[in-house]
Amino acid sequence: MAHLHFAGRWVMVTGASSGLGYEMALQLATLHKAHLILVARRADKLEALKQTIAQAAPDSQVKTVTADLSRLEDIDRCVAVALEEDNLYGAILNAGITYFGEHLELDWLQFEQMLQTNVSGMVRMTQQLATYFERNKKEGGLMIVSSMAAVLPTPYQAAYSGTKGFMLNFITALSHELQNKRFSMTVYLPGGMVTEMTDNDKFSPLKRWLMPVAEAARQGLSAFRRRKRTHVPGATNRLGAYLSGIIPKRIIIGGMARTYGKALKG
Numbered sequence: 001m002a003h004l005h006f007a008g009r010w011v012m013v014t015g016a017s018s019g020l021g022y023e024m025a026l027q028l029a030t031l032h033k034a035h036l037i038l039v040a041r042r043a044d045k046l047e048a049l050k051q052t053i054a055q056a057a058p059d060s061q062v063k064t065v066t067a068d069l070s071r072l073e074d075i076d077r078c079v080a081v082a083l084e085e086d087n088l089y090g091a092i093l094n095a096g097i098t099y100f101g102e103h104l105e106l107d108w109l110q111f112e113q114m115l116q117t118n119v120s121g122m123v124r125m126t127q128q129l130a131t132y133f134e135r136n137k138k139e140g141g142l143m144i145v146s147s148m149a150a151v152l153p154t155p156y157q158a159a160y161s162g163t164k165g166f167m168l169n170f171i172t173a174l175s176h177e178l179q180n181k182r183f184s185m186t187v188y189l190p191g192g193m194v195t196e197m198t199d200n201d202k203f204s205p206l207k208r209w210l211m212p213v214a215e216a217a218r219q220g221l222s223a224f225r226r227r228k229r230t231h232v233p234g235a236t237n238r239l240g241a242y243l244s245g246i247i248p249k250r251i252i253i254g255g256m257a258r259t260y261g262k263a264l265k266g
């Protein structure tokens with residue numbers, strides 16, 4: 001299958017107001033010359049990114065959609081905007097939230113918000129977009145941002161880790177149901193990155209392990225462009241993923257529990 005080429009094509013990026021989504025959107029405009037549909041809840045941040053792109057990549061057209069992707073009606077509205085001109089080429093489903101702490105302390109409503117954003121919202125959007133590409137035999141691609149937490153069950157982010165594992169299994173299985181050879185689905189599995197998600201004291205002891213977000217964005221877009229089914233960025237993360245297949249999980253996860261537990265307690 002030929003690589004994806006984003007120049008002059010429309011790509012939707014969810015969670016584009018900060019972190020990885022912001023960086024991927026910026027690189028898609030400045031390095032790949034894509035047109036963009038930017039989605040998140042914070043309208044002011046999306047507008048600021050639109051202005052930045054207008055300066056740095058004036059040929060890129062940008063639409064913004066303010067939406068809460070834990071709400072079904074907002075998801076449907078985003079998809080309607082993305083498909084209204086029948087020219088969507090790619091989508092990166094990146095919006096996500098975590099909870100870092102003891103699972104037994106996790107408030108139920110906070111858990112449901114995470115489930116709706118990371119799982120239900122992602123499934124609903126994937127289903128509608130994959131239907132568009134599959135039924136119309138369109139060329140394009142979808143990338144879902146999961147996490148290394150999908151392959152390494154992560155203590156103190158237990159529910160988050162579950163949602164990311166769901167993404168990996170769901171997308172991998174679904175991709176084998178689809179027939180359109182010009183449409184690809186990629187699951188991106190970054191390890192820790194320097195973003196708003198990790199910008200709090202609890203993550204301080206882990207800071208030296210975090211990947212700069214611009215590099216994580218570059219590697220993610222490269223995997224998306226090359227239509228890789230899954231991609232783990234960075235040699236250290238890839239080594240971790242590899243070792244998790246040969247070292248008993250209880251040893252690796254026990255070590256992670258000690259590291260994260262210490263980080264949490266300061």
Ligand SMILES: NC(=O)c1ccc[n+]([C@@H]2O[C@H](COP(=O)([O-])OP(=O)(O)OC[C@H]3O[C@@H](n4cnc5c(N)ncnc54)[C@H](OP(=O)(O)O)[C@@H]3O)[C@@H](O)[C@H]2O)c1
Pocket residue numbers: 014015016017018019020021039040041042043045067068069070094095096097098117145146147148189190191192193194195196197198
């Ligand atoms: N940081 C890490 O260490 C790490 C590691 C592996 C994977 N990841 C994954 O990478 C992705 C991006 O995270 P990040 O690190 O870049 O974190 P971030 O800076 O907190 O960005 C998260 C983005 O998701 C958006 N978002 C969250 N809830 C939303 C909702 N209900 N509706 C619409 N947008 C929503 C946020 O926008 P608004 O607040 O404006 O809505 C923001 O743009 C996530 O899926 C995360 O799980 C992160």
